[in-house]
Amino acid sequence: MTSLRIGWVYLGWALLWAMVQTMVLRQAGLNLSIAASDALLTNLLLAGSGYAVGTGLRFYQPSIKQSAYLLGWSLGLAAICTAMFLWLTMKLFRGEMAYLGLVEATILVRVAFAWLMLLLMLLLNWLWFYTREQQQAEERKAATEKMVREAELFNLRQQLQPHFLFNSLNSISALAGARPELARQMIQQLSDFLRGTLCKDNQQLMALADELQHLQLYLEIEKVRFGHRLNTVIELQEAGMAMRLPALLLQPVVENAIKFGLYDTVGETTIKLSASVEGNNLLISIENPYDPASLRPQQGTGFGLGSIRRRLYLLYARHDLLNTTQRDSVFITNIKIPQSQ
Numbered sequence: 001m002t003s004l005r006i007g008w009v010y011l012g013w014a015l016l017w018a019m020v021q022t023m024v025l026r027q028a029g030l031n032l033s034i035a036a037s038d039a040l041l042t043n044l045l046l047a048g049s050g051y052a053v054g055t056g057l058r059f060y061q062p063s064i065k066q067s068a069y070l071l072g073w074s075l076g077l078a079a080i081c082t083a084m085f086l087w088l089t090m091k092l093f094r095g096e097m098a099y100l101g102l103v104e105a106t107i108l109v110r111v112a113f114a115w116l117m118l119l120l121m122l123l124l125n126w127l128w129f130y131t132r133e134q135q136q137a138e139e140r141k142a143a144t145e146k147m148v149r150e151a152e153l154f155n156l157r158q159q160l161q162p163h164f165l166f167n168s169l170n171s172i173s174a175l176a177g178a179r180p181e182l183a184r185q186m187i188q189q190l191s192d193f194l195r196g197t198l199c200k201d202n203q204q205l206m207a208l209a210d211e212l213q214h215l216q217l218y219l220e221i222e223k224v225r226f227g228h229r230l231n232t233v234i235e236l237q238e239a240g241m242a243m244r245l246p247a248l249l250l251q252p253v254v255e256n257a258i259k260f261g262l263y264d265t266v267g268e269t270t271i272k273l274s275a276s277v278e279g280n281n282l283l284i285s286i287e288n289p290y291d292p293a294s295l296r297p298q299q300g301t302g303f304g305l306g307s308i309r310r311r312l313y314l315l316y317a318r319h320d321l322l323n324t325t326q327r328d329s330v331f332i333t334n335i336k337i338p339q340s341q
Contacts, residue, residue, distance in 0.1 A: 271287070
């Protein structure tokens with residue numbers, strides 16, 4: 001609120017109380033002109049003092065423990081305002097002895113009234129500035145937390161690129177001598193995949209249909225690496241295709257499924273991805289078989305489901321959006337993506 005608007009608020013406050021005080025003084029027997037002058041002079045002095053102190057509170061707000069300062073300020077200002085009122089009435093109403101006598105008789109009441117009014121204005125100003133300061137502090141805290149969260153999300157997304165790139169380059173190196181055509185094909189597919197990754201870097205959420213289109217580029221690269229050993233099955237509900245999920249979320253989960261489904265086996269492996277709708281949630285399930293007898297901790301620096309779980313928590317503030325189960329030598333990763341209302 002600008003200083004001009006605040007000034008108009010104080011003026012309106014003074015005029016309102018001047019009207020009330022005029023009616024009270026009329027009941028005490030004063031004529032209308034004297035009653036109105038008394039009320040207007042009193043409340044203009046109070047409004048001016050309240051405006052001055054309110055302006056000062058912009059630069060210094062006592063803490064709650066220092067609230068006694070407000071009592072002292074308001075009492076001192078009330079005394080000053082009353083003294084100025086007495087001086088002005090003596091100058092303006094020299095011949096009105098009856099009125100001046102009434103003023104002297106009500107001096108304590110006037111001091112008390114001025115103190116209460118100024119204390120009220122001070123408290124309202126202090127509360128306004130204190131509340132605004134707290135709100136600004138919360139906004140700064142929220143902005144800082146948002147920046148930290150976005151930086152962590154960016155870091156988690158960036159972990160995907162070097163991890164997948166190193167694996168793909170190793171495969172290209174292996175194919176370059178024995179199967180150069182496949183190596184060239186894989187280079188082109190890797191280029192398309194990384195180009196799509198860069199384009200989606202700044203997209204927080206994207207439609208499932210677009211995410212699956214990008215995932216297909218990744219699967220084509222992996223099929224060059226593993227050949228006939230890798231089969232994929234994708235089952236979708238049409239209603240879920242337009243639902244949104246974090247960009248580049250599925251590729252590391254599918255990579256995890258391929259890693260544990262193929263690395264310890266020599267036969268064909270089928271990775272199944274299904275998506276369905278449940279209420280206001282998009283449900284995604286990724287299944288891969290595994291050999292319990294040969295399953296062991298993998299070496300290297302894999303992206304890991306823990307990073308995916310962390311990313312989902314940063315976006316949705318929930319720990320229950322990713323869970324895994326094992327059933328009949330099948331490892332299942334279930335992801336729930338809440339949709340905004």
